[in-house]
Amino acid sequence: MSSRTQILIPAGLSLLVLGYMSVFYVKEHEKAILFRLGEMVESDYKPGLHFKAPIINNVSTFDARVLTLDAKSERFLTSEKKNVIVDSFAKWRIGDVGLFYTTVGGDEFQANLRLDQIMKDAMRSEFGVRTIKQLISEDRNELRETLLAKLSPTAQKFGIELIDIRIKRIDLPQEVSSSVFQRMRAERERVAREFRSQGAESAEQISAEADKQKHVIVANAQRDAENIRGRGDAQSAEIYAKSFGKNPEFYAFYRSLQAYQTSFEKTQDTLVLKPNSDFFKYFSSEK
Amino acid sequence: MSSEKHNTSKQTPQPDWRLEIDKYWKQVSEKTGDFFNDHKSMFSAGKVASAVGGTLAVVWLASGFYIVDQGNRGVVTRFGAYSETTMPGPNWHIPVPFENVAIVNVEQQRFIEVGYIDSSRINKSSLIPQESLMLTADENIIAVRLAVQYQINNARDYLFNVKNNENTLKQLTESVERAVIGRNSMDFVLTEGRSQIVAEIKEQIQAGMDEYKTGISIASVNLQDAQPPEEVQGAFEDAIRAREDKQRLINEAEAYANEVIPKARGAASRIIQEAEAYEAEKIAKAKGETERFDQLLVEYEKSPAITRKRLYLEAKEKLYSSTNKVMLEADQTNPMLYMPMPQTFQQHGSSPAASNDAEPTVEPHNADKNGMRKTSGNELRPSRSKQ
Numbered sequence: 001m002s003s004r005t006q007i008l009i010p011a012g013l014s015l016l017v018l019g020y021m022s023v024f025y026v027k028e029h030e031k032a033i034l035f036r037l038g039e040m041v042e043s044d045y046k047p048g049l050h051f052k053a054p055i056i057n058n059v060s061t062f063d064a065r066v067l068t069l070d071a072k073s074e075r076f077l078t079s080e081k082k083n084v085i086v087d088s089f090a091k092w093r094i095g096d097v098g099l100f101y102t103t104v105g106g107d108e109f110q111a112n113l114r115l116d117q118i119m120k121d122a123m124r125s126e127f128g129v130r131t132i133k134q135l136i137s138e139d140r141n142e143l144r145e146t147l148l149a150k151l152s153p154t155a156q157k158f159g160i161e162l163i164d165i166r167i168k169r170i171d172l173p174q175e176v177s178s179s180v181f182q183r184m185r186a187e188r189e190r191v192a193r194e195f196r197s198q199g200a201e202s203a204e205q206i207s208a209e210a211d212k213q214k215h216v217i218v219a220n221a222q223r224d225a226e227n228i229r230g231r232g233d234a235q236s237a238e239i240y241a242k243s244f245g246k247n248p249e250f251y252a253f254y255r256s257l258q259a260y261q262t263s264f265e266k267t268q269d270t271l272v273l274k275p276n277s278d279f280f281k282y283f284s285s286e287k
Numbered sequence: 288m289s290s291e292k293h294n295t296s297k298q299t300p301q302p303d304w305r306l307e308i309d310k311y312w313k314q315v316s317e318k319t320g321d322f323f324n325d326h327k328s329m330f331s332a333g334k335v336a337s338a339v340g341g342t343l344a345v346v347w348l349a350s351g352f353y354i355v356d357q358g359n360r361g362v363v364t365r366f367g368a369y370s371e372t373t374m375p376g377p378n379w380h381i382p383v384p385f386e387n388v389a390i391v392n393v394e395q396q397r398f399i400e401v402g403y404i405d406s407s408r409i410n411k412s413s414l415i416p417q418e419s420l421m422l423t424a425d426e427n428i429i430a431v432r433l434a435v436q437y438q439i440n441n442a443r444d445y446l447f448n449v450k451n452n453e454n455t456l457k458q459l460t461e462s463v464e465r466a467v468i469g470r471n472s473m474d475f476v477l478t479e480g481r482s483q484i485v486a487e488i489k490e491q492i493q494a495g496m497d498e499y500k501t502g503i504s505i506a507s508v509n510l511q512d513a514q515p516p517e518e519v520q521g522a523f524e525d526a527i528r529a530r531e532d533k534q535r536l537i538n539e540a541e542a543y544a545n546e547v548i549p550k551a552r553g554a555a556s557r558i559i560q561e562a563e564a565y566e567a568e569k570i571a572k573a574k575g576e577t578e579r580f581d582q583l584l585v586e587y588e589k590s591p592a593i594t595r596k597r598l599y600l601e602a603k604e605k606l607y608s609s610t611n612k613v614m615l616e617a618d619q620t621n622p623m624l625y626m627p628m629p630q631t632f633q634q635h636g637s638s639p640a641a642s643n644d645a646e647p648t649v650e651p652h653n654a655d656k657n658g659m660r661k662t663s664g665n666e667l668r669p670s671r672s673k674q
Binding site: 005025026027028029030046047048049063065066067068070087089091132133136137138140141163164166167168169170171172177178180181183184185188189191192193194195196198199200202203204205206207209210211213214215217218220221222224225226227228229231232233235236237239240242243244246247250251253254257258260261264268270271272273278279 | 332333336364365366367368369417420421422423424426427428446447448449450451454455458459461462465466469470495498499500515516518519521522523525526528529530532533534535536537539540541543544547548550551552554555556558559561562563565566567568569570572573574576577578580581583584587588591595598599600602603605606607609610611612613614
């Protein structure tokens with residue numbers, strides 16, 4: 001190796017090291033603060049490559065993304081002095097990183113603790129003037145906006161930019177829940193009874209109607225049947241009268257004979273006869 | 288170093304690994320020294336340096352090649368700052384440490400579950416009461432299970448804007464579903480309102496995700512299940528059963544009606560038919576009898592006296608041949624006659640001549656031989672056949 005290269009290599013290497021020490025990256029999702037011997041000098045950096053003096057400057061980076069405060073369940077009193085259990089979360093990001101560093105030490109966890117306190121206080125007062133019904137069905141959006149407006153200035157003092165505050169759960173405590181369940185059960189029982197009695201009512205109507213129709217149909221048929229029978233009787237009477245009227249005297253004779261026969265045809269009928277009747281004219285003596 | 292700890296903790300001292308490496312290094316350097324010494328003519332130090340440097344440079348540049356698979360995007364950052372998003376295919380970036388690339392799948396359907404955990408291993412989803420129970424507008428409590436399907440539609444936003452996108456989506460979903468369901472009545476949620484509610488939830492989640500610039504788009508929101516909580520399941524099921532009972536009662540009544548009315552029509556038709564049969568029978572009989580009479584009358588009018596006599600005698604003959612007879616050759620003294628009448632009446636258990644089931648109408652000869660006799664009601668039965 002020549003002496004030139006022997007000098008060049010370490011010199012190049014030390015240049016590299018020096019260069020490395022005098023630049024820093026700010027990533028796309030980060031914010032950075034430049035310190036000069038512990039004193040904050042610059043905190044407004046775009047992402048990318050930046051220069052600093054080696055050794056005397058050092059850099060801290062902070063997460064610039066949207067961060068979450070997932071607040072623990074908390075009991076609040078509503079305007080009816082009822083307890084509700086509330087889960088909420090807040091979305092925030094570091095606004096003024098310098099302020100953020102000085103007030104909460106640039107620590108996400110610390111920031112969340114502070115934020116949690118002020119949020120709970122604000123919520124307590126907001127919940128206190130609203131009924132459960134308002135909280136659950138009506139005022140969610142309005143509550144969100146009120147809380148945001150109320151808390152944003154406070155959060156800004158910590159260098160925090162509040163993006164969103166949302167209520168997740170608003171639940172009744174266990175003992176109230178059970179009474180809600182009882183009410184729901186009672187309500188369902190009412191509905192069930194109503195259904196069943198309606199069913200019975202309709203069924204009764206339908207079957208009664210059917211019975212009525214049955215009777216009407218049969219009665220009408222009987223009426224028509226009598227009519228038809230009458231027609232038969234009338235026609236046959238007419239036929240008889242026409243025919244027998246030709247010779248009433250003979251008819252009477254002929255029909256009487258038939259009647260005698262049919263009325264005395266059984267063997268147990270006993271006739272007591274006199275021998276001097278017309279029939280026995282030739283019975284006792286031949287004349 | 289862990290191996291050092293190893294050594295100190297072990298009772299039996301082992302050969303120190305640093306000595307081993309030294310030994311090995313010596314061997315290597317000797318060998319390469321030999322190599323360089325042998326080919327001194329070929330290699331000057333500068334040439335070696337530039338060759339090595341060139342090779343390193345080529346390797347370094349080549350390390351900038353990367354392939355983005357179908358359905359993915361590459362997000363390139365220069366010195367940590369976003370520079371571009373690359374499409375599927377082969378790409379090149381200025382190698383580390385100048386540029387870096389992160390690959391994000393933008394087509395994969397991902398999903399989160401709210402209110403339950405689906406464990407595919409036991410193929411059963413278990414409710415998480417804390418997440419699933421919520422209040423409705425009419426202060427009822429229902430259990431809701433929701434699945435949200437989403438995909439990343441902006442890789443840059445996804446990577447840089449929000450810390451923990453999935454958690455954010457879950458929190459937002461919980462908040463939105465409660466807000467939407469809290470505005471509606473239980474019945475609406477459980478029955479006809481489902482699709483409307485799902486649409487509303489989806490829209491609001493998307494709005495929130497856009498507000499945070501998460502780079503996520505919601506593909507669909509599935510309301511897996513919305514039902515009353517376990518504590519009141521029984522009552523709800525009974526109400527559903529009651530609804531079915533109602534239907535069942537109505538159906539049964541209709542079945543009864545469908546049975547009774549046709550039967551009544553059948554009976555009516557029978558009544559009419561019987562009446563028509565009666566009519567036809569009456570007329571036919573009248574015609575028959577009168578025709579017989581008419582024909583006889585014709586003969587009678589030709590010779591009345593003898594026909595009359597003949598008919599009379601035949602009738603008497605027939606009459607007397609079939610009955611008991613008592614002939615009394617009595618004169619005017621008219622002695623007492625004793626007849627055991629009751630005995631004769633009791634013989635067949637039939638009533639005497641004045642029977643009480645006589646026809647109300649005057650029936651012609653042999654009316655009841657094979658005809659029908661009307662009795663009380665509409666029932667018709669064959670009359671007793673004669674012995």
